[in-house]
Amino acid sequence: MHLSEQEIIRRDNLDKIRDLGIDPYPAELFEVTTHARTIKENFTEGDPVMQDVVLAGRLMMNRVMGKASFGELQDTTGRIQIYVSRDEICPGEDKTLYNDVYKKLLDIGDYIGVRGFVFLTKTGELTVHVKELRLLSKSLRPLPVVKTRKNEATGEDEVYDAFTDPEQRYRQRYVDLIVNPQVRQIFLKRSRIITTMRAFFDAQGWLEVETPILQPVHGGAAARPFKTHHNTLDMPLYLRIANELYLKRLIVGGYDGVYEFGKMFRNEGMDRTHNPEFTSMEIYVAYKDYHWMMEMVETCLEQVAVAVNGNTVVQVGDKAINFAGPYRRISMYEAIEEYTGIDISEMDEAQLREVCKQLHIPVEASMGKGKLIDEIFGEKVEDHLIQPTYITDYPIEMTPLAKKHRSKDGLVERFELFVNGKEIANAYTELNDPIDQRARFEEQLQLAARGDEEAMALDEDFLRALEFGMPPTSGLGIGIDRLTMLMTDQHSIQEVLFFPQMRPEKQG
């Protein structure tokens, strides 16, 4: 094992600490009474609570000035300065704890616990005056030290030696999280998005459920799956590309509302908006339709935006996006007509091909009517949908799991929510007519026979469930990663996943 000079020094320090009879990895708990941010938010001069505080965290900076030192302690809430003086932590004759342990044997990144009182230095910095100090865990690798200084002219923090290499940041996310506080913020927001949605659904009495990830038939969406094998049953299994058909089985079973946050797996390309595993939230509510669902989504996303950013307006790049409802609603055909000037509502497959040619949109022979419309929409309309917009009433060919439109022939009751030019949610009035559902699956089989690799597989057990009867139901799916990208103003999915998929690291 090759060790750098700095790693050797740290291991050497570890040995010296042990030689002094100090356990560098103590087993017992260390009870903290407060956190850095709590102190900064609540400090008032003379407050008795601030006279005795216990904090723990990483030592992230240390300025030794002879018999006294200033360090910075970083806990889960942020950083606070600590003041350590020799004669305070070593009241007797033995000055080892300060002279040797604190000044020489502690390293940046070590976990320490301190007890002391809070005061303001003469430069006005809130500081913990340390009376007791102990080592909680030794760090053996040097952290990249990121320094910031306030620019006097602009008043903004300038960052020096930032830890920025994306490869290292994603592969060693733990380091990224330690030294880049803005990264930790993104994931706090991600968590808040999920907890806000969960609380909203729970308040309505809907049930959070878990459904199979390993599925014998990969239904519910159009995508290439990951395939695996179960040894005992000696059968192929697929990692789910969607959980829709299982959640509907639970509606058949009698629950009024079910939802699941979960990973989906799709064996397709990777780029800044696609990761092989991603998180979706799917919800199904009985006795509702897609109009109701649009209102529900507006209420939910408005709450999420406020919970995450304190405002319904979210700044995404140079655009201010307002999540306060109601959102614009426009049908797919109207949207295409608005942005191309062409009314395709009465066209057949051959006419649509002609339109694609006219608009210079490349198409393939395997594409059916639904796919062609989807291509035109993706090419000509999507990018214009910046503020939250519902696109409604999709052609039946694209959507084998949605109910036929109550009044418009050839369409289904479906909407997708577009924000900043990207789809983030998809919802239907769910198809609950088992005869129609079987016919739709059979149309998909015909598309598959034409060479459409994304055509949906037929699931006999799901059809059996529908034949027992599913109440009228509306269902919704939201891409949590993309929603998080929007809410945190990130333009890469890797920035909102703790551990994005990477090639295996070469050992060297």
Place this chain on the structure above:
RNA sequence: GAUUCCGUAGCUCAGCCGGUAGAGCACUUGACUUUUAAUCAAGGGGCCCUGGGUUCGAAUCCCAGCGGAAUCACCA
């Protein structure tokens, strides 16, 4: 998968009209009891991504590979 760019100290980067390496921070030693990118003095640290080629000589030029990023194509 295609195109372009990148890979030098723990971190951020310079060196690339070929002569075996530099800066700042970090690290080591010393000074300093209210500092804050602390300061001052001295010092150590590098298979310059890997392999091959050209050359007396390659971090530097050429080829291939590996890894990464951006853009495009497919998909959520």
